[in-house]
Amino acid sequence: MAVFCATAQAIDPAQLKKHTIDDGFENGYQVSVVDIDKDGKPDVIALATSPSKLVWYRNPDWKQFTITTKTRRNIDVAPYDIDGDGDQDFALASGFSLDASNSEGHVDWLECPANPAEEQEWAAHRIDAVPTSHRVRWADVDGDGRKELLNLPIVGTAAKLPGYEGRLDFWSYTIPSNPLTGKWKGVVLSDSLELAHALAVVDWTPGGAQEVLTASGAGVMLLEPRIKDGKNAERIIGTGHEGAPAKRGSSEVALGALASQESRYVAAIEPWHGNEVVVYESEEPNSLPWTRTVVDSSLTDGHALLCVDLDKDGNDEIVAGYRGGDRSIRVYQFAAESAEWEIAVLDPSGIGAAGLFAADINSDGYVDIVAIGTATNNVVWYENLYGRED
DSSP states (O other), X not given: OOXXXXXXXXXXXXXXXXEEEESOOTTEEEEEEEOSSSSSSOEEEEEETTTTEEEEEOTTTOOEEEEESSOOSOOEEEEEOSSSXXXXXXEEEESOOSXXXXXXXXXXXXXXXXXXXXXXXXXXXXXXXXXXXXEEEEEOSSSSSSOEEEEEESSOTTOBTTTTBSOEEEEEEEOOSSTTTSOOEEEEXXXXXXXOOEEEEEOSSSSSSOEEEEEETTXXXXXXXXXXXXXXXXXXXXXXXXXSTTSSBOSEEEXXXXXXXXXXXXXXXXXXXXXXXXXXXXXXXXXXXXXXXXEEOOOSSEEEEEEEOSSSSSBOEEEEEESSTTOOEEEEXXXXXXXXXXXXXXXXXXXXXXXXXXXXXXXXXXXXXXXXXXXXXXXXXXXXXXXXXX
């Protein structure tokens, strides 16, 4: 594939129509989507770190409901039916600080009440406390059909400025038979990462256990957990941005597919909170590391990344959000004819995107984009109008 083509624009921003959910959500950081009230419509969850806030918005009137006001320094949230009662609970990482000595690193699960559309505090239950806990996700890493909770701290307890060098422990927790009273058994999936900012749960090898891509100071790593025998496999997919700590390696990661090329690729934002959108690819997938291509280097404080097929042509677009500069979202589309990545700027100056999520918000069969803005203090969704005849 060739490098980014600055003049082409295949994705039409007009086909992604902006709808504001909340224009006063201060310092938004992460966003997720799940049906909370069980009405068949996906609802939106929004999180802020400072001031701390965790709420959900009901689709389609977008009325806001509180989840909890009792946590501080929220940093990430991940929905899952933890207690198996048919509703959506949450794993929440809070008490965050980049300074491990000042980071409580709380990991709790929040129990969905009988009627989440009533104003109330969701009951919180402690899972663990790991300093600098930063990203939580759910993945079936042991292949038993039930997901485990992943907890990725951003730095290790011995990490030092200015480069935050020092290894960290990447944890997985098994849900106990009684999540209210049982102990959550934790195992370390990896102790080789430094300055790990993001992860993506993937089906790298179809069937069985899921795999994990991590973005860290070492670049993009593929982790193949083998919890039952303890022989976890780690492989470097991409070497990341070359530079001095902490401005080296990778910051965000996502897996995409290109049906036109009968291939897949890994997208990344590099380095940490970086300016580059990068694609890793290889004609020989088992030959590592993959070839690194910078498709854009004009982001400011890049902080969110998706790979999603917006126009249903079988090729995943790359969607990148950034918090600084002109504060917008950029959409990159692979053009098979020219073998280049083409760019469109979505909502210039309208969203300092710290978090992105792909979901079919209006149930029309096309994937929409949900975003949360930090400096722009907003939660929005972009309606995907591709396929519309009107």
